[in-house]
Amino acid sequence: MNDVEKILQVIKLGEGLKKEIRHSWLSDGRKESVAEHTWRVSLMAILVEKKLKQKIDIEKLLKMIVIHDLVEVKAGDIPAFDTINNQANKLEKLENEIKAMEEIKEMLPEDIGQELFDLWMEFERKESNEAKVANALDKLEAQIQHNEADISTWLEVEKGMTFLLGQHTEFDSFLDDLKKEIEKDGEEKLIHSGVDVTKYKESIG
Structure with missing residues (x-):
């Protein structure tokens, strides 16, 4: 298989993200695809780049995302709530994803496959500022989507997760300010729906 054929097979593989459905619901009452989530995380990266405390490599950041x-x-x-307090699930997820990334690496020309694998691992390990930003935006976008969805779609665990975003954004003041606005939107949505948010906020105090 030549390089064109190798690249094309991974492009075709990418269609799967259009069909892979996330837990998150959209404001129009349907669930979102992984591809839709990824697109908006990429948009967020472009919009926040110049406001970040530390200069980043935007090309590298977008590739990671x-x-x-x-x-x-x-x-x-x-979903994050399936692994957040379950170490066994978290390790199993990581192992399965590393195996999948190794398979994707082998599908591509060697130089491209290695680059993508290294970027993926860097994201997972949060080894660089770009990786930390990518992780933060990934988490923030998920909360934005929850805020946009009908409250009836929220699980109990997601109500508490609204107030846990700070651990992902505290390294950058602009992202932390963005987090506060997103958290405020979530809190207002919960309160408007008659939810007592005190217990969730006290649990992280």
Whole structure:
């Protein structure tokens, strides 16, 4: 198989993200695809780049974001609440995703495959500022989508997760300010729906 054929097969693999459905609901009452989530995380990266405390490599950041969820074509999408307090699930998810990324790496020309694999691992390990930003935007976009969805779609665990975003954004003041606005939107949505948010906020105090 030549390089054109190798690249095309991964482009075709990418269609799977259009069909892979996330847990999150949209404001029009349907669930979102992984591809839709990834697109808006990429948009967020472009919009916040110049406001970040530390200068970042935007090309590297966008590459990380675009490829990060590609493994879900093979490994599936696992909601954060399924792993947040379950170490066994977290390790199983990571193992499955590393295996998927290794398979994708082997599908591509060697230089491209290695680059994508290295970027994916860097994201997972949060080894660089770009990786930290990518992770933060990934989490923030998910909360924005929850805020936009009908409150009836929220699970109990997601109500509490509204107030846990700070651990992902505290390294950058602009992202932390963005987090506060997103958190405020979520809190207002909960309160408007008659939810007592005190217990969720006290649990992280």
